[in-house]
Amino acid sequence: DADVTQTPRNRITKTGKRIMLECSQTKGHDRMYWYRQDPGLGLRLIYYSFDVKDINKGEISDGYSVSRQAQAKFSLSLESAIPNQTALYFCATSDSRDTRSQYFGPGTRLTVT
């Protein structure tokens, strides 16, 4: 089984709809992150959480919110989706005891029409 899972893997939604992307991990890591990937722009950090009670905005948090329901779960919400939120979204985790790397989920491809 994959250590970092994301659901759904693909989603098409309409402008104005609320959408939630979910991330679960079995690595036992305390830190979790949400990124979006756009062609030619690499990955940009949306939100991150260093433990269950800690939520921080990244560089592009406008239009997004997150919830850290448990150490293993971190969800990303788009309250009112807009077309320029069409992108590939990645969840990642890391361990505060070993900050050398982050581990990424397989991604969710979101299309807003």
Place this chain on the structure above:
Amino acid sequence: GEDVEQSLFLSVREGDSSVINCTYTDSSSTYLYWYKQEPGAGLQLLTYIFSNMDMKQDQRLTVLLNKKDKHLSLRIADTQTGDSAIYFCAESRDYKLSFGAGTTVTVRA
């Protein structure tokens, strides 16, 4: 991340060496990373280098770090078709990663 820059495309013949270059801006970065993204997949950590090292070798991969020029490179020896992917350079800053735009490597026969 505009603070980490890399060229967008590289075409290489199968069996040749590939060299992917990256420049970064934060001299306080502790680690620098190379991630690989194959089509339709997430990011896979390829290798990383601690900022006090100049070079790291791992099988076909060689990472060179020039801290003075803030330049990082990844050399892939004997490039294979399975090396076709997008390669991301990243630097760590305050326990967060800042990524370059990615270099798409195409391996031609």
